Amino acid sequence: xxxxxxxxxxxxELSEGDRVAPAASxxxxxxxxxxxxxxxxxxxxxxxRGRNYSDRHERALTSAFPSAPAAVCGGFPGARxxxxxxxxxxxxxxxxxxxxxxxxxxxxxxxxxEPGSWxxxxxxxxxxxxxxxxxxxxxxxxxGKGGVATVFGRLRSDFRVVDVDLSGDRGDAVTGLVxxxxxxxxxxxxxxxxxxxxxxxxxxxxxxRAVLSQxxxxxxxxxRSFKVSSSSIDVRTAVRPLSAPHRSGTATxxxxxxxxxxxxxxxxxxxxxxxxxxxxxxxxTKVPPTAAGHGPRASWLDGALPSPRKARRxxxxxxxxxxxxxxxxxxxxxxxxxxTFELIVTKKMAAAGYTPAQAWxxxxxxxxxxxxxACKNQERWVRYVWNRSVQDLALFLKDQDHAAAMSEPVPxxxxxxxxxxxxxxxxxxWDYPARQRxxxxxxxxxxxxxxERTGDLRVPVPEWNLVLDTGITSRQSIxxxxxxxxxxxxxxxxxxxxxxxxATTSFEFEIKPLQAGAVLKSYQPSNHTPLPWLPLPRTSRRxxxxxxxxxxxxxxxxxxxxxxxxxxxxxxxxxxLRTARASLLSLERAGLARCTPEGPWEAIACPTSExxxxxxxxxxxxxHAAAAARSSYRSKQAxxxxxxxxDALEKVHTRYKTWWENLTPEERQERQERHxxxxxxxxxxxxxxxxxxxxxxxxxxxVDEANRYRTWWSNLTNQDYLQRSTERAAAFAALPQPLQEAxxxxxxxxxxxxxLPAMSLSGNKRTLLLAGDPQA
Numbered sequence: 001x002x003x004x005x006x007x008x009x010x011x012x013e014l015s016e017g018d019r020v021a022p023a024a025s026x027x028x029x030x031x032x033x034x035x036x037x038x039x040x041x042x043x044x045x046x047x048x049r050g051r052n053y054s055d056r057h058e059r060a061l062t063s064a065f066p067s068a069p070a071a072v073c074g075g076f077p078g079a080r081x082x083x084x085x086x087x088x089x090x091x092x093x094x095x096x097x098x099x100x101x102x103x104x105x106x107x108x109x110x111x112x113x114e115p116g117s118w119x120x121x122x123x124x125x126x127x128x129x130x131x132x133x134x135x136x137x138x139x140x141x142x143x144g145k146g147g148v149a150t151v152f153g154r155l156r157s158d159f160r161v162v163d164v165d166l167s168g169d170r171g172d173a174v175t176g177l178v179x180x181x182x183x184x185x186x187x188x189x190x191x192x193x194x195x196x197x198x199x200x201x202x203x204x205x206x207x208x209r210a211v212l213s214q215x216x217x218x219x220x221x222x223x224r225s226f227k228v229s230s231s232s233i234d235v236r237t238a239v240r241p242l243s244a245p246h247r248s249g250t251a252t253x254x255x256x257x258x259x260x261x262x263x264x265x266x267x268x269x270x271x272x273x274x275x276x277x278x279x280x281x282x283x284x285t286k287v288p289p290t291a292a293g294h295g296p297r298a299s300w301l302d303g304a305l306p307s308p309r310k311a312r313r314x315x316x317x318x319x320x321x322x323x324x325x326x327x328x329x330x331x332x333x334x335x336x337x338x339x340t341f342e343l344i345v346t347k348k349m350a351a352a353g354y355t356p357a358q359a360w361x362x363x364x365x366x367x368x369x370x371x372x373x374a375c376k377n378q379e380r381w382v383r384y385v386w387n388r389s390v391q392d393l394a395l396f397l398k399d400q401d402h403a404a405a406m407s408e409p410v411p412x413x414x415x416x417x418x419x420x421x422x423x424x425x426x427x428x429x430w431d432y433p434a435r436q437r438x439x440x441x442x443x444x445x446x447x448x449x450x451x452e453r454t455g456d457l458r459v460p461v462p463e464w465n466l467v468l469d470t471g472i473t474s475r476q477s478i479x480x481x482x483x484x485x486x487x488x489x490x491x492x493x494x495x496x497x498x499x500x501x502x503a504t505t506s507f508e509f510e511i512k513p514l515q516a517g518a519v520l521k522s523y524q525p526s527n528h529t530p531l532p533w534l535p536l537p538r539t540s541r542r543x544x545x546x547x548x549x550x551x552x553x554x555x556x557x558x559x560x561x562x563x564x565x566x567x568x569x570x571x572x573x574x575x576x577l578r579t580a581r582a583s584l585l586s587l588e589r590a591g592l593a594r595c596t597p598e599g600p601w602e603a604i605a606c607p608t609s610e611x612x613x614x615x616x617x618x619x620x621x622x623x624h625a626a627a628a629a630r631s632s633y634r635s636k637q638a639x640x641x642x643x644x645x646x647d648a649l650e651k652v653h654t655r656y657k658t659w660w661e662n663l664t665p666e667e668r669q670e671r672q673e674r675h676x677x678x679x680x681x682x683x684x685x686x687x688x689x690x691x692x693x694x695x696x697x698x699x700x701x702x703v704d705e706a707n708r709y710r711t712w713w714s715n716l717t718n719q720d721y722l723q724r725s726t727e728r729a730a731a732f733a734a735l736p737q738p739l740q741e742a743x744x745x746x747x748x749x750x751x752x753x754x755x756l757p758a759m760s761l762s763g764n765k766r767t768l769l770l771a772g773d774p775q776a
Contacts, residue, residue: 109241113153120148130599134585145597149247162203171199191255195246300382304356305390313352326367347389410455429563438538442470443481458510464626471534532615540583547603653701688746
């Protein structure tokens with residue numbers, strides 16, 4: 001009998017040892033059960049597990065999802081079965097044999113149909129505009145809502161369906177002839193009533209190119225024999241899935257019942273290999289061969305969950321010794337079996353940020369007495385040890401993140417400023433070339449995401465970090481996007497980059513807080529972990545952000561909100577709609593968006609484990625490339641070319657000093673006054689940039705900027721200092737107060753950037769400083 005399915009479980013155990021996986025949503029399970037139980041004897045709907053319902057209360061089952069917790073009570077002809085209950089959220093299903101069949105139907109649909117665009121039909125057999133989904137479970141949830149009668153999809157390229165639209169004996173005859181034709185040629189096939197009048201059927205047939213031409217010729221002969229048109233007997237590629245009801249609400253099941261269903265599911269041909277172009281777009285992690293004679297099979301590791309810890313850490317010493325030498329550390333509790341130690345060390349590897357492939361390689365290379373059970377059965381280790389360890393770790397980290405978020409929430413002012421900046425960014429997209437808007441949107445949202453996570457309106461923006469966040473490998477494109485956003489969305493601080501400390505400094509981007517009284521209503525993000533955008537099309541990110549900012553939107557309005565058309569006044573073209581629809585389907589497969597039964601799309605943040613694993617794999621590849629590039633850049637300082645460059649700059653600087661020393665005092669004075677006047681006319685920002693540029697040139701020539709400043713300070717006489725302080729104090733006092741504050745901040749920033757020391761003052765100089773020279 002079936003055991004009760006606990007909350008969050010993904011499978012149920014049968015007494016025969018079979019395992020079935022339920023659907024993603026209760027609506028999908030209910031629809032499949034209603035489909036299979038229709039027409040069975042003694043089937044009724046119950047809201048009290050069948051305790052108080054007599055035979056006169058039996059009723060027909062419909063595909064409509066029950067409004068209250070309900071059950072299906074089933075019996076076989078001439079016998080009653082002991083009930084077994086399985087709980088799916090608000091749905092209790094009685095008679096476990098039906099659950100097995102329902103899961104089998106959903107699994108068979110997954111083999112027959114292309115994973116992608118599921119669409120909706122209304123009661124008049126017309127497509128419902130705007131409804132498209134990449135998930136069959138989500139599509140089945142539309143049935144009965146918003147005028148949706150059923151759903152349909154496209155078959156795999158190696159399957160066709162023969163639609164027999166003839167009623168009565170003629171339809172049965174044609175169906176039998178087509179099934180007999182497939183049987184004689186050894187082709188996999190199944191027959192399903194279409195749901196209309198008796199005699200109308202769908203015959204699913206597995207074909208190849210040669211068989212397809214033969215099938216079409218045979219169908220053409222049947223049309224001539226029965227004197228009917230092509231609409232009466234047709235070969236089609238799109239049809240209603242087995243788990244969906246007819247548009248009239250009738251639930252159908254394949255001919256032959258549950259036994260035939262199991263047989264066709266067991267013998268259904270596997271999917272054809274992925275196209276080479278699609279294969280190249282995917283990145284796979286190399287998986288070591290499995291143990292116990294399984295060869296290079298990687299199927300179990302493909303189903304392994306990625307660790308929520310991204311950066312790999314070192315294992316604790318005692319557990320590293322356990323793997324290397326087999327020496328068991330001391331642990332608490334009473335269970336000191338080998339399985340306990342295998343579970344603990346697996347949890348340690350997951351917490352240390354090991355990928356599934358790295359962890360399995362560690363298991364294979366461990367001491368023979370350390371991980372014997374795992375080495376013998378990779379499937380068991382992946383499903384019951386590694387995956388459960390990762391799930392436990394994810395729950396632990398989620399609790400920690402929630403506690404941290406509750407203790408230190410992001411200020412509302414920051415969230416409001418970031419939300420306003422996102423709206424401003426969507427407006428700025430219209431001013432950028434249409435072909436480059438994805439780059440601008442990805443870079444802008446990556447910077448704003450970092451502000452949301454850190455709770456700071458000024459964040460560093462290293463180019464390689466933006467490569468990791470966006471997947472854009474062209475640093476020139478990232479640099480161009482930052483230059484465009486500078487002054488429009490915020491301020492790009494270039495002066496904080498210290499060439500002598502390139503490993504710890506970078507450009508910084510800052511947005512202004514909103515003015516008092518203009519704080520927008522915002523929300524507290526539930527998760528500060530960056531979403532994995534790398535495997536998705538770049539257009540997906542701005543579509544998701546547009547949905548997040550504006551709520552559910554129909555497709556045309558969403559395209560305009562995300563600035564997909566070339567111009568604001570340009571109507572949405574079919575090509576733009578196709579691009580947006582493909583990106584939204586990618587988001588839906590990744591668990592980041594879904595299409596509502598009414599048609600509009602909405603943003604969600606529930607990434608699937610497959611999407612997380614693919615994103616982690618792609619990020620690891622980029623991290624290796626970034627580490628190699630950074631190492632190469634930083635090692636240039638020790639190369640012969642760099643040494644020669646420094647020697648050349650020193651010679652140029654020496655020649656410049658010689659030229660300056662040969663000038664007469666009058667010429668020096670004239671040049672100093674002329675350049676001083678030009679410097680005074682600059683803005684505070686230009687002055688700061690000029691001083692930073694000159695300092696970097698001196699540093700490149702081998703001059704120590706801090707020692708140069710100390711030397712200048714010590715050579716300054718009291719008389720020179722008095723004249724300098726008096727003139728600068730008068731000029732400073734003539735400036736408006738905002739400009740005074742900006743000047744002081746600029747000088748402090750320059751001093752901090754280049755490490756200029758705060759020199760001690762003598763009594764006379766201190767008196768002069770207090771008299772009004774804030775920059776001395």
